[in-house]
Amino acid sequence: MLKLKRENFPSNKEITPWQLGVEWLSGSGPRHRDFTNGDLMTEMLRQHSHVQTTRDIILSKMALRQSSLEGSNSYKLGGIKGVGLYLKDYSTLLTGGLTGNLAVTYLGSYNLEYTAAAYNKSVVVSFNVENTSTMQSASRPPVLGYLPIWQQTAGKLINEKFKTGWGLKLLNHFTGQKYYI
Amino acid sequence: MKTKLKYLLITLLTIMLYSCGETKPKQSDFIGTWKSSDKASIKLNINGTCTLKGVDHYKISSFPKNKNKELNAEGTWQFTENIESGIVDNIDNGITITYNLPEGTKGEIVFYISGQGINGNNPPWNIFIWEGDPDEMLKYEFIKNK
Numbered sequence: 001m002l003k004l005k006r007e008n009f010p011s012n013k014e015i016t017p018w019q020l021g022v023e024w025l026s027g028s029g030p031r032h033r034d035f036t037n038g039d040l041m042t043e044m045l046r047q048h049s050h051v052q053t054t055r056d057i058i059l060s061k062m063a064l065r066q067s068s069l070e071g072s073n074s075y076k077l078g079g080i081k082g083v084g085l086y087l088k089d090y091s092t093l094l095t096g097g098l099t100g101n102l103a104v105t106y107l108g109s110y111n112l113e114y115t116a117a118a119y120n121k122s123v124v125v126s127f128n129v130e131n132t133s134t135m136q137s138a139s140r141p142p143v144l145g146y147l148p149i150w151q152q153t154a155g156k157l158i159n160e161k162f163k164t165g166w167g168l169k170l171l172n173h174f175t176g177q178k179y180y181i
Numbered sequence: 182m183k184t185k186l187k188y189l190l191i192t193l194l195t196i197m198l199y200s201c202g203e204t205k206p207k208q209s210d211f212i213g214t215w216k217s218s219d220k221a222s223i224k225l226n227i228n229g230t231c232t233l234k235g236v237d238h239y240k241i242s243s244f245p246k247n248k249n250k251e252l253n254a255e256g257t258w259q260f261t262e263n264i265e266s267g268i269v270d271n272i273d274n275g276i277t278i279t280y281n282l283p284e285g286t287k288g289e290i291v292f293y294i295s296g297q298g299i300n301g302n303n304p305p306w307n308i309f310i311w312e313g314d315p316d317e318m319l320k321y322e323f324i325k326n327k
Contacts, residue, residue: 066287067285068285068287069286069288069289070286070288070289071242071288071289071290072289072310076265076266076267077267077316078267078268078269078316082267108314109314109316111243111311111313111314111315113244115242115244115286128243128244130313130314132314132316134316134317137316140316143269146267146268147268147269148268148270148295148300148301149299155318
């Protein structure tokens with residue numbers, strides 16, 4: 001019975017942001033997903049402007065004859081600048097995905113880490129993205145929800161409340177490589 | 182009507198708290214040795230050089246090769262502008278550390294600055310990076326040695 005239920009979960013390759021959202025909210029499906037090159041979620045995330053900007057930063061640094069690099073560039077919806085990003089990311093829900101990036105609407109903030117290495121006149125970039133879906137992050141209002149006091153009070157209470165069952169924490173992990181000439 | 186009034190009060194309170202007296206961080210505040218709870222240390226020198234000792238490499242760069250590895254390196258540091266930590270605290274400075282690894286890799290860490298008080302924007306300062314997803318608000322934090 002349990003086996004049959006597991007087989008019904010969409011694979012990492014094909015799962016959409018909508019399906020991931022339902023999976024997280026309902027508490028069904030795996031609590032940890034590892035996405036890689038070619039998976040729908042990875043390819044959608046790759047189209048995000050923040051990822052494109054990070055790629056440009058890496059390539060410009062590598063153009064200065066650097067043989068290898070490591071660093072990170074987090075995408076954050078908090079802070080003052082986060083308000084505009086927040087509105088842009090969530091506008092997808094009103095336009096059915098025509099604006100913004102649907103994968104990022106689901107993910108919210110994420111930590112993007114990279115390594116880059118020069119190889120035969122090309123650059124190999126490996127990336128690592130970590131994101132967690134929790135009730136605290138989903139229910140956090142813009143500005144107010146990013147004050148330190150929110151995290152210590154309301155945010156903490158919300159996470160305590162959703163330790164089991166629906167809305168339980170879901171970890172999304174993306175890894176992959178890309179070659180640039 | 183009651184709901185509107187409630188939101189208005191919350192907004193006013195937020196603005197009031199946000200604009201409470203604050204001291205901006207300055208470069209000289211960061212010269213010295215910084216320690217984390219896992220006994221790692223970062224020494225920021227007045228001449229712009231720095232030394233990293235026992236820093237959890239996996240927290241800086243979560244690739245499998247860095248698991249259970251310490252980052253011990255020499256490098257340089259800068260007090261940088263336009264750094265957004267993701268917390269509404271009116272601090273837009275950070276510490277950018279560039280370090281060199283033995284195999285010729287150049288690494289970069291951007292540390293955010295946090296402070297004390299209800300808005301976290303008053304000295305003494307701490308420096309931190311987010312551990313994993315910034316929305317989780319888990320910090321890998323360094324406190325200045327007195």
